[in-house]
Amino acid sequence: xxxxxxxxxxxxxxxxxxxxxxxxxxxxxxxxxxxxxxxxxxxxxxxxxxxxxxxxxxxxxxxxxxxxxxxxxxxxxxxxxxxxxxxxxxxxxxxxxxxxxxxxxxxxxxxxxxxxxxxxxxxxxxxxxxxxxxxxxxxxxxxxxxxxxxxxxxxxxxxxxxxxxxxx
Numbered sequence: 001x002x003x004x005x006x007x008x009x010x011x012x013x014x015x016x017x018x019x020x021x022x023x024x025x026x027x028x029x030x031x032x033x034x035x036x037x038x039x040x041x042x043x044x045x046x047x048x049x050x051x052x053x054x055x056x057x058x059x060x061x062x063x064x065x066x067x068x069x070x071x072x073x074x075x076x077x078x079x080x081x082x083x084x085x086x087x088x089x090x091x092x093x094x095x096x097x098x099x100x101x102x103x104x105x106x107x108x109x110x111x112x113x114x115x116x117x118x119x120x121x122x123x124x125x126x127x128x129x130x131x132x133x134x135x136x137x138x139x140x141x142x143x144x145x146x147x148x149x150x151x152x153x154x155x156x157x158x159x160x161x162x163x164x165x166x167x168x
Contacts, residue, residue, distance in 0.1 A: 001026060002081055004074070005040040012064060015040035037077045041070040085158035088129055089113070090138060106154045110164045120168035124150045129159045138163070 003026055005019045019040040026036045046069055049057045061069050079085075083102040087109055088095060098112050106126075111118030126148045127141050135141045138161075156162070 001036045002077055003036065003038045004043070005038060006043045007040050009042050009045045012042060035081055037081055039073060039077055041073070043070070046070040085156070087156050087159070088161045089163065090161055100156065104156055105152060106150050106156055106162070107152050109156045109162065110166065113164070116168045117164050117166050120166035121152060122165040122167055124154065124165070125163040126150045126154070127161050128157070129161050132161050
């Protein structure tokens with residue numbers, strides 16, 4: 001369950017305490033098997049900032065301590081509650097993000113791209129996106145020994161960059 005608590009701009013400094021009773025109410029009624037996520041946000045402020053140029057918007061949100069704003073928080077909360085995660089693939093021509101269910105193993109993620117990849121799965125070379133970005137390239141990651149070789153039992157993590165080896 002995802003609950004958005006609409007607060008005023010003048011209540012931003014008390015957002016968590018204003019959301020606390022809602023958290024308690026929904027947590028008690030949902031039961032232990034159901035996840036509840038409560039997001040306090042100033043919806044009117046978000047609507048107003050959405051009308052600004054990107055640079056001005058980012059500056060205002062930063063001044064108010066709101067980071068990237070409400071939309072990315074809302075999307076991430078929804079993805080998390082739905083059990084959705086992202087892995088990436090990259091090559092000379094393109095980089096791409098793929099959505100998968102939390103708990104998928106490497107062959108299942110390969111199958112998200114193409115069923116032949118899953119059927120003929122051998123292994124996956126793997127590195128987390130931020131580590132790859134820091135190193136600058138797949139080849140550099142390979143040179144310095146940062147790529148992991150993962151097998152059929154590897155549970156893919158959100159943000160992994162994968163290159164699948166397969167044979168069909």
